Every structure is written in structure tokens, then in C-alpha cells.
Amino acid sequence: MKNPFEKEDNSSLIIGMLIGSLAAGAATYLFMTKRGATIRGEVSKQLNTLLKKIKGGESATENVEDHSKDYLHKKHKAPKTDREDLLKHHILAE
Template sequence: MKNPFKKEDHTGLIVGIAVGITAGIGLGWLFLTDKGAQYRRQITRKIKEGISDSAAGLIDKKTIIPKKVAKVATDAVIKD
């Protein structure tokens, strides 16, 4: 039988609600404002650049193709 006088811990629920509200506000700002659209473009560029660098590094490591040449090829594949 449960103790009716023992307090239940709702910390996880409160943290989850706070994270959800924060994420919702952040996504709303990114998608509903002009400044957010600029940040989305910057984030997209950085992600594509990171993927291209990672792919070029992997190609350089696994083949005889130099990283500079592989970078040109991966940039052509991952267009802006």
C-alpha cells in the first residue's frame, strides 16, 4: 500500500516541461522571424561545411586522393 503522506518527486516532469517550452520558443523564433531565417541559413551552411570537411577527411584517409581534391568534390556534391 502506498503511503499517502509521502511526497512524489515531479522534478523530471518539471524539467521536461521547461525544456519543451524553451525548445518551442527557440524554434518559433527561428522559423517566424527574419533574424531567425538568417540564423537558419548560417546554421545550414555550417552543417554542410562540416559534413563536406568530414567526408573529405574520410576520403583522404581511406584512398590516395588528397584532402584538397576530395574537398572540391564533396563541395560540388553538397551544394548551397
């Protein structure tokens, strides 16, 4: 038989109700007010531009490719030893 004087733990129920009421309040604000509609429009625009960047990806890939080509090109022209570098800048005489 269940003890009638034992308290039940309802903390998860209370937390769930608080989260649900906050979500309902946010949804009501976003869908029922003019300010919420402008916020939804701004968020939608930002998400669309982000998705285009993610899906397109070519511009970011091309940028990385160009950067790597520039880096390798600069590396290729660099002197191979410190001595060659010093001779190039006329610091060390042969």
C-alpha cells in the same frame, strides 16, 4: 492504501516541462522570425561546408601525405651521427 499526506516527487516532470518549453521557444524563434531565418541560413551553410570537408576528405588526406613525404625527405638527408653533422658544418676537423 496510499497515504494522502505523502508528497510525490514531481521534479522530473518539472524539468521535462522546462526543457520542452525551451526547445519550443527556440524552434519558434528560428522558424517564425526573420532573424531566425538568417541564423538558420548561416548554420546551414556552415554545416554544408563541414559535411563537404568530411565527405571529400581528399584535400586533408593529400595534405597529410605531402607533409609526411616532406618530413621523410628531410629525415633522409639529415646526417646519421653527430660527428657527421659537426664535420659538415666545419666545427670538427678530421
